[in-house]
Amino acid sequence: xxxxxxSRMMETIAGTTIYHVEPPHPQMxxxxxxxxxxxxxxxxxxxxxFVLHGEFPPMLAGxxxxxxxxxxxxxxxxxxxxxxxxxxxMSNECPFCVDAHYAAMQAAHAHAPRLQDWxxxxxxxxTAQQTQGPFEQAHAPEFFGTVVAFHYLNRVVSVFLSEAMMxxxxxxxxxxxxxxxxxxxxxxxxxxxxxxxxALVPPHIDELAFRPDWAHSNRHVEGALxxxxxxxxxxxxxxxxxxxxxxxxxxxxxxxxxxxxNDETWLNSFCARAPERHSPAIKLALLAxxxxxxxxxxxxxxxxxxxANRTQVLTLVAWAAMRAACRVGSxxx
Numbered sequence: 209x210x211x212x213x214x215s216r217m218m219e220t221i222a223g224t225t226i227y228h229v230e231p232p233h234p235q236m237x238x239x240x241x242x243x244x245x246x247x248x249x250x251x252x253x254x255x256x257x258f259v260l261h262g263e264f265p266p267m268l269a270g271x272x273x274x275x276x277x278x279x280x281x282x283x284x285x286x287x288x289x290x291x292x293x294x295x296x297x298m299s300n301e302c303p304f305c306v307d308a309h310y311a312a313m314q315a316a317h318a319h320a321p322r323l324q325d326w327x328x329x330x331x332x333x334x335t336a337q338q339t340q341g342p343f344e345q346a347h348a349p350e351f352f353g354t355v356v357a358f359h360y361l362n363r364v365v366s367v368f369l370s371e372a373m374m375x376x377x378x379x380x381x382x383x384x385x386x387x388x389x390x391x392x393x394x395x396x397x398x399x400x401x402x403x404x405x406x407a408l409v410p411p412h413i414d415e416l417a418f419r420p421d422w423a424h425s426n427r428h429v430e431g432a433l434x435x436x437x438x439x440x441x442x443x444x445x446x447x448x449x450x451x452x453x454x455x456x457x458x459x460x461x462x463x464x465x466x467x468x469x470n471d472e473t474w475l476n477s478f479c480a481r482a483p484e485r486h487s488p489a490i491k492l493a494l495l496a497x498x499x500x501x502x503x504x505x506x507x508x509x510x511x512x513x514x515x516a517n518r519t520q521v522l523t524l525v526a527w528a529a530m531r532a533a534c535r536v537g538s539x540x541x
Contacts, residue, residue: 231262278353279430287318291381332465349426
C-alpha cells in the first residue's frame with residue numbers, strides 16, 4: 209500500500225519538474241499513451257523522464273520500450289545494469305538520473321567497480337575499443353542497451369527536467385532519499401516479461417532504425433532500439449529543417465566522444481555552413497547531443513525566438529539526443 213501511494217505521488221508531481229514543454233498529464237491520457245502509462249504503472253512507475261515525451265504518444269512508447277527492454281527486464285543482473293545507468297549518468301553530469309539510479313543501486317545492494325570502470329570507458333570510441341566488458345557475452349545486449357538508453361535519457365533530462373528527482377526542501381533530503389530507495393526496492397524485484405513494451409510501439413519506418421550488430425542476439429533489445437530510434441527520426445523529419453538535420457547529423461556521425469573546447473568557437477564553426485536563422489537550432493541540437501549539461505533556458509529561448517514552437521524544442525532535443533546515443537552505441541563492441 210505504501211509503495212502504491214508513493215508511486216501515485218511521483219506521478220502526480222511529475223509535471224512540476226518539467227520545463228520548456230507542456231505534455232498532457234498522464235492521468236488524462238487515452239489511446240496509445242494511456243496503454244503505455246498503464247504498463248508503466250504495472251512494471252515500474254510513471255516518471256517525469258517518460259512524461260516529458262507525452263505530446264507524441266509513439267515517441268513516449270518508444271522511449272519506454274528502450275528503457276524497459278534494456279534495464280528492467282532480461283537475464284543480466286539488475287544491480288549490474290543499475291550500476292551502468294548510474295555511471296553513465298555521472299559521466300554525463302545528469303543529477304536527476306544520478307540520484308535515481310544511486311537509489312536503485314542501493315536497493316539492489318550493487319557493488320561492481322569493474323562495471324563502473326567499463327561504463328566510464330564507453331564514453332569515447334578510443335577507450336571503448338580498449339576495454340573488455342566484465343560480464344557474460346550473453347548479457348552484452350542488455351548492458352550495451354543500457355549504455356545507449358542512458359546516453360539518451362541523460363540528455364533529454366538535462367534539458368527538460370529539474371536537477372532534483374523529488375522537488376522538496378534540502379532539509380528533507382534524508383527522508384526523500386530513503387523513500388527513493390524504498391520505491392526502488394519494490395520495483396527491481398519485479399520479473400516482467402521481455403518484449404511487452406516493444407509490442408506497444410506503432411509500426412515505424414524500418415530503414416530509419418538503429419540496429420547494431422551487438423543487439424542481434426537479443427530480439428527484445430534489438431526491437432526496442434529499432435522502435436525508439438525510427439520513431440524519433442520519423443518525428444524529426446516532420447518538424448526539423450532538413451539543413452539543420454544534415455549539419456547536426458554529420459557532426460554527430462564524426463564525434464568520437466571527446467569534449468569540445470569550453471568556448472563556442474566549435475559551435476560557431478558549424479553554424480557558418482547554414483543561414484543565420486538556423487544558428488539557434490544548430491547550437492541547441494549540438495549542445496544537447498555533445499554537452500547537454502550546458503543547455504540553458506536562454507539557449508532554448510533563443511531557438512523559440514526564431515519562430516519555433518515548443519513541439520519543435522522537444523523534437524530537436526530528442527532527435528539530437530537519440531543520434532548521439534546511437535553514435536555511442538556504434539562504437540560498443
